[in-house]
Amino acid sequence: NIEAIIFDLDGVIVDTAKYHFLAWQRLARELDIEFTIEDNERLKGVSRMRSLEIILEIGNKTLDEKEKEDLAFKKNEWYKEYIANMDESEILEGAKEFIELLRENNIKVVLGSASKNAKTILEKLNLIDCFHAIIDGTCVTKAKPDPQVFLQGAEAVGIDPINCIVFEDAEAGIEAAKRAGMVAIGVGEADTLKDAHIQIKGLYEMNMERLMSL
Ligand code: G16
Numbered sequence: 001n002i003e004a005i006i007f008d009l010d011g012v013i014v015d016t017a018k019y020h021f022l023a024w025q026r027l028a029r030e031l032d033i034e035f036t037i038e039d040n041e042r043l044k045g046v047s048r049m050r051s052l053e054i055i056l057e058i059g060n061k062t063l064d065e066k067e068k069e070d071l072a073f074k075k076n077e078w079y080k081e082y083i084a085n086m087d088e089s090e091i092l093e094g095a096k097e098f099i100e101l102l103r104e105n106n107i108k109v110v111l112g113s114a115s116k117n118a119k120t121i122l123e124k125l126n127l128i129d130c131f132h133a134i135i136d137g138t139c140v141t142k143a144k145p146d147p148q149v150f151l152q153g154a155e156a157v158g159i160d161p162i163n164c165i166v167f168e169d170a171e172a173g174i175e176a177a178k179r180a181g182m183v184a185i186g187v188g189e190a191d192t193l194k195d196a197h198i199q200i201k202g203l204y205e206m207n208m209e210r211l212m213s214l
């Protein structure tokens with residue numbers, strides 16, 4: 001039985017990766033680290049602090065905790081500037097329609113994101129009221145690939161993990177979903193999604209028939 005669908009945010013509902021990239025690249029420049037769009041792939045689905053650590057690894061730099069906190073804060077201030085003008089036009093194709101279809105069919109709609117800015121973004125996209133539960137980076141203690149975010153999501157709507165399906169664009173998220181005992185659907189083109197149970201290009205491919213066949 002499919003009773004709840006858990007959506008990742010960045011890369012599934014909206015492409016905020018481009019704004020994360022702009023902010024991280026700006027920080028990397030200040031640190032004299034060369035950070036490319038290819039490197040940015042490694043940050044998808046990963047927490048803010050872990051993202052910073054990956055960038056520091058790329059640049060062969062070590063900093064203490066306080067310095068790292070300050071840099072992560074700075075990056076987030078820039079990121080918030082970049083997302084300030086986001087609106088509904090940035091919702092990825094088919095996402096809103098699929099969410100509405102789920103609600104019409106009495107399926108719980110849940111968010112499972114690593115981002116601490118998830119609620120702000122959902123508000124800007126005018127989607128916040130579509131979710132029965134929102135689990136984001138402010139709710140969890142363990143980041144993906146730990147299954148915590150998805151297990152908490154299932155619990156929040158009172159659904160057994162076995163009856164949940166996760167839509168994810170990142171490798172860490174696919175692993176997290178599988179460890180939670182859920183069906184994991186990879187969204188996007190990346191071959192890193194080959195571990196997903198099935199892969200689609202975007203939510204525009206989804207309908208009730210396809211969902212029920214899973
Ligand atoms: C997102 C992004 C990651 C980002 C993380 C934390 O996760 O994919 O690149 O580092 O959130 O975001 P913030 O700095 O806003 O807390 P997800 O799980 O929605 O794909």
Ligand code: MG
Binds near residue numbers: 009045168169170
């Ligand atoms: Mg993602």
